[in-house]
Amino acid sequence: MAVVTIVGAGVIGVSWARLFGAAGWEVRVSDPRPDLADLVARELADLPVTATADLAAAATGADFVQEAGPERIEIKEQMFATLAVHTRDDVVLASSSSSLLPSAIARGNPAAGRIVVGHPFNPPELMPLVEVVPGPRTSEATVDRASEVYRRLGKLPVRLKKEIPGFVGNRLQKVFNDQAVHLVQQGVIDVRDLDDLVRASLGLRWATVGPFESGVLGGGPGGMRHLAAHVGSQLTFETGSADPARQGEVLDAxxxxxxxxxAAYERLAALRDGRTRAVLEPLGWTAPGAEAAPGTGSAPGAGH
Ligand SMILES: NC(=O)c1ccc[n+]([C@@H]2O[C@H](COP(=O)([O-])OP(=O)(O)OC[C@H]3O[C@@H](n4cnc5c(N)ncnc54)[C@H](O)[C@@H]3O)[C@@H](O)[C@H]2O)c1
Incomplete structure (x- = not known):
């Protein structure tokens, strides 16, 4: 059985552990949190998972590492330094980082060629995308191997051509969320109505076609070129941006x-997960848990 070491048992690490475990990997979770054993018993029952605070022990003998520790560069540098020493030289060391450059995570690391960002969207066990972001020293073999592992887990690995802070998904999300906060701060709309507006329009649209494909369709037979000249040319207003000094008001709302x-987290997560599961297969994504054990999987996202 192939062995994966998951570093960090927070929101993302636990979800990765479920995904790898359900796909037939032996999972080792490493985290210094004092409630680790209880957490694993509660959240990862019935899966082939062992847990330890000792990262070196968890990494020894691993075939793949997926790091999901705190989003702090000094902590990641330290974790990857340990991982470099305690893994074979053919083992991919992937970070779930949402924004940190792989070149920064690999700074001074003798295993830089094996370090890559494999950034999931939350929750990794359900969301198809993994952004695969190589640093300048990441080897092609590392990118290929990471992409292959994610594909066999039923994910859609999308490789970026070069690193950039926040990668692509979170750069788009940053701009979008900033405007959402700005609109609430300006008194244009309230929090729930904005969420409903997005779910009923852009969210549903982008689950079926991407923004460029949507531009093609929005222009009719004239395509995106027509849309740009016709509607796009009138969108000349300044969008403004959120006021960080008033962030607290929006968080209160x-x-x-x-x-x-x-209790609120459990209720909202269950609602989100139920809705996500309901749309995955009809949209052509591999059903979670449908993939076989490592080495026997097939490509996900038929039609994409
Ligand atoms: N939350 C999201 O929506 C999301 C989405 C995609 C990627 N990510 C990325 O995934 C990573 C984890 O995020 P999260 O939201 O799960 O964080 P989290 O705070 O829920 O969990 C982090 C875990 O790391 C543990 N930890 C602390 N020091 C450690 C160490 N030295 N070794 C091992 N574990 C250690 C903590 O005890 C904690 O359980 C981050 O890099 C984040 O940017 C988060």
């Missing part, structure tokens, strides 16, 4: 709309 704490 979000908490008032959705609640906070364990």
């Amino acid at each position: 979000v908490e008032e709309a959705y609640g906070t704490g364990e």
Whole structure:
């Protein structure tokens, strides 16, 4: 059985562990949190998972490493330094980082050729995308191997041509979310209505066609060129941006709309996961857990 070491048992690490475990990997989870054993018993019951605070021990003998620790460069540098020493020289060391450059994570690391970002969207066990971001020293073999592992997990690995902070998904999300906060701060719309507006329009659209393909369709037979000249040419207004000094007001409004704490999280996550599961297969994505064990999988996302 192939062995994966998951570093960090937070929101992302636990979800990766479920995904790898359900796909037939032996999973080792490493995290210094004192409640690690309870967490694994509660969240990863019935899966082939072992847990330890000792990263070196968890990494020894691994065939693949997926790091999901804190988003702090100094912590990642330290974790990858340990991983470099305690893994074979053919083992991919992938970071789930949302924004940090792989070249920064690999700074001074003798295993830089094996270090790559494999950035999932939350929750990795359901969302098809993994952004594969090589640094300048990442080897082709590392990119290929990481992409192959993600594909066999039923994911869609999308490789970036070069590194950039925030990669592609989170750069787009940053611009979009900034405008959402700005519109609430300006008193144009409230939190729940903005979420409903997006779910009923852009969210549904982008689950079926991407923004460029949507541009082609929006222009009719004249395509995106017609849309750009016709509608696009009139979108000349300044969009403005969110005021960081007033972020607290928006956070208060979000908490008032959705609640906070364990019970609210569980309820919202269950709603999101149920809806996501319901649309994955009809949209042509591989059903979670449908992939076989490592070495026997097939390409996901038929038709994409
Ligand atoms: N939350 C998201 O939506 C999301 C999405 C995609 C990627 N990511 C990325 O995934 C990574 C993890 O994010 P998260 O949201 O799961 O964070 P989290 O705070 O939920 O979990 C981080 C975990 O790392 C553990 N940890 C701390 N020091 C450690 C060490 N030295 N070794 C091992 N584990 C250690 C913590 O105890 C904690 O359990 C980050 O790099 C983040 O940018 C997050």
